[in-house]
Structure formats: structure tokens, C-alpha cells
Amino acid sequence: xxxxxxxxxxxxxxxxxxxxxxxxxxxxxxxxxxxxxxxxxxxxxxxxxxxxxxxxxxxxxxxxxxxxxxxxxxxxxxxxxxxxxxxxxxxxxxxxxxxxxxxxxxxxxxxxxxxxxxxxxxxxxxxxxxxxxxxxxxxxxxxxxxxxxxxxxxxxxxxxxxxxxxxxxxxxxxxxxxxxxxxxxxxxxxxxxxxxxxxxxxxxxxxxxxxxxxx
Numbered sequence: 102x103x104x105x106x107x108x109x110x111x112x113x114x115x116x117x118x119x120x121x122x123x124x125x126x127x128x129x130x131x132x133x134x135x136x137x138x139x140x141x142x143x144x145x146x147x148x149x150x151x152x153x154x155x156x157x158x159x160x161x162x163x164x165x166x167x168x169x170x171x172x173x174x175x176x177x178x179x180x181x182x183x184x185x186x187x188x189x190x191x192x193x194x195x196x197x198x199x200x201x202x203x204x205x206x207x208x209x210x211x212x213x214x215x216x217x218x219x220x221x222x223x224x225x226x227x228x229x230x231x232x233x234x235x236x237x238x239x240x241x242x243x244x245x246x247x248x249x250x251x252x253x254x255x256x257x258x259x260x261x262x263x264x265x266x267x268x269x270x271x272x273x274x275x276x277x278x279x280x281x282x283x284x285x286x287x288x289x290x291x292x293x294x295x296x297x298x299x300x301x302x303x304x305x306x307x308x309x310x311x312x313x314x315x316x
Contacts, residue, residue, distance in 0.1 A: 102311065127171040131173065132177065137186055137187065161201070161284070174235050176249060176250055199220055239280050253273075
């Protein structure tokens with residue numbers, strides 16, 4: 102089950118996969134794929150299994166197909182590091198971008214290493230989308246407008262009555278911005294503390310649903 106979110110006169114849908122669907126613009130948003138992270142670790146001698154980047158791209162394309170999206174906007178950190186830019190991955194991304202019109206808002210991992218020959222559009226800084234904006238880093242508190250962003254890989258720690266804990270990725274909705282969870286399979290997450298949230302509203306990813314937490 103997805104969650105509707107009304108902002109700036111538009112309705113967005115928070116998807117259990119960690120992406121956002123904007124029906125009025127036929128646009129899908131995802132953040133922090135970190136493609137090639139496994140290959141980068143393997144290049145450093147770490148025994149990380151292969152296939153994570155291919156699975157991430159397949160999940161994204163599945164969402165695009167399911168929603169009939171006409172555009173994918175990636176909110177930065179499409180890539181992880183230079184060591185992960187293998188020929189096979191670049192071929193896979195080129196084929197993906199020819200099937201799925203893709204805009205990349207360059208993140209801190211992308212800015213020095215993004216291969217310019219790939220058939221996708223890149224934007225530095227903030228991408229204006231009429232009533233909304235897309236960026237990699239969340240804007241400062243009190244910034245005008247409403248921005249979709251990534252970068253933080255947010256997660257929260259949930260505690261059960263028996264004292265057990267479960268950490269789950271989440272969306273963080275501030276008055277001026279929505280921070281998306283990391284979409285990539287090997288990204289890791291930053292566990293947010295109550296003081297990090299500053300009154301924000303948190304939507305936690307379940308297996309097949311998204312749930313608002315009590316404030």
C-alpha cells in the first residue's frame with residue numbers, strides 16, 4: 102500500500118519500494134542508487150556478491166513500467182565510485198537509459214566520475230519542476246518551495262514491547278522538503294535520532310506498504 106502526500110498543490114505517492122510517484126507529471130523519483138558499489142568493494146579485495154546493481158536497475162524499471170512513468174528523476178548518487186564503473190555496468194545503464202528517459206541530479210558521488218557519453222540528462226544543483234524542485238542534498242530549514250531530495254539514506258530504529266529493535270528505511274517529510282530513502286541495494290542507512298527529525302513526519306517502509314509513525 103502506498104501513501105498519498107499532498108504538497109505544493111500536487112499529490113505525490115510514497116511507494117513501499119522507497120521511490121515517489123508524481124502522477125500529474127508521469128514522473129518517478131528515486132534517490133541514492135550507488136550503482137557499482139559492489140564492484141568497487143570487490144576491486145579493493147572485499148568479498149561482496151555480484152549482481153546488486155543489476156537488481157537495482159531491474160527494480161527501477163519495474164516501477165517505471167508498473168506506473169506508466171514517462172520520466173525517471175534520480176536525486177543524486179547514481180554511482181558509488183570510480184572503481185565500480187565497469188564496462189558491463191556502463192553497458193547496462195546505457196541500455197536502461199535508452200528504454201527509460203532518465204534525468205540525474207548530480208550527487209556528491211557523481212560529480213567527479215559521471216561518464217558524459219551515457220544517454221541520460223544530467224543537472225547540477227537544483228532542478229526546477231514547476232511547483233516542486235529536485236535536489237541531491239536537502240535544502241536548509243525554512244527554504245522556500247518544496248524539494249524532493251536524497252543524500253541522507255534515512256532510517257529509524259523501532260523498538261518492540263519485548264525490547265527488541267528493528268531498523269527500517271524511511272521517508273522524512275519536513276515542511277519544506279521530502280527526503281527519500283536510499284534505493285540501492287548496498288547503500289546502508291543513517292539511523293535518525295528524535296533530535297535529528299526536528300518535528301518532521303516519518304513514513305517507514307514495510308515489506309509491501311508505507312506507514313506514518315506517530316509524531
